[in-house]
Amino acid sequence: MKICLYGASSDEIDRVYISRTETLGEKMGERGHALIFGGGAAGLMGAAARGMTRAGGEIIGIAPSFFNVDGVLYEKCTEFIYTDTMRERKFEMENRADGFIITPGGIGTFEEFFEVLTLKQLGRHNKPIAIFNVKGYYDDIMDLIEKAIEGNFMKSACRELVHAFTDAEEMLDYIENCDTSKLLPEQTKFL
Numbered sequence: 001m002k003i004c005l006y007g008a009s010s011d012e013i014d015r016v017y018i019s020r021t022e023t024l025g026e027k028m029g030e031r032g033h034a035l036i037f038g039g040g041a042a043g044l045m046g047a048a049a050r051g052m053t054r055a056g057g058e059i060i061g062i063a064p065s066f067f068n069v070d071g072v073l074y075e076k077c078t079e080f081i082y083t084d085t086m087r088e089r090k091f092e093m094e095n096r097a098d099g100f101i102i103t104p105g106g107i108g109t110f111e112e113f114f115e116v117l118t119l120k121q122l123g124r125h126n127k128p129i130a131i132f133n134v135k136g137y138y139d140d141i142m143d144l145i146e147k148a149i150e151g152n153f154m155k156s157a158c159r160e161l162v163h164a165f166t167d168a169e170e171m172l173d174y175i176e177n178c179d180t181s182k183l184l185p186e187q188t189k190f191l
Helices: 015-030 043-055 086-096 107-121 139-150 156-160 168-177
Strands: 002-006 034-037 059-064 079-083 099-102 129-132 163-165
Touching: 002 015, 002 043, 002 086, 002 107, 015 034, 015 043, 015 129, 015 168, 034 043, 034 086, 043 059, 059 086, 079 086, 086 107, 099 107, 099 168, 107 129, 129 168, 139 156, 163 168
Parallel strands: 002 034, 002 099, 034 059, 059 079, 099 129, 129 163
Antiparallel strands: none
């Protein structure tokens, strides 16, 4: 499978996030998956890519050409796709992926997560979405989704469209075994 990973681009974060994501990248490679990511050399993007490199996995970086400056992009990608804009980058990442992993990150990661979740809710894709909830990083966002459901801003079925994990192996098991052949009953409630 080609798994798109979203995550932090900063190295100025707790090393636990970096080491856990490097291990995740390594496990992805060992299981024969390809990594699709934003091409960054630092942060959790770089951590996942380093893990994939150690495992000998396929790494597909996708970034706007204006990011192609010394040290910003991961140099050991199997393939690198340059786009003109961030919008094109996201489009390429979404379309090439068979599933999504959201690791801890900032506003860009949040935006990417909510976009793929919205597209799944609208039935535009049925690819698995998994949150790598290292150190409870996404607890508040999961609580926010519950609050929106309780307030009738979202359908309760939405909670079945994304799953959070603290264990990389369990998360990869979920992605590998998710049936993407048809829309979920939860999705048809939105159409």
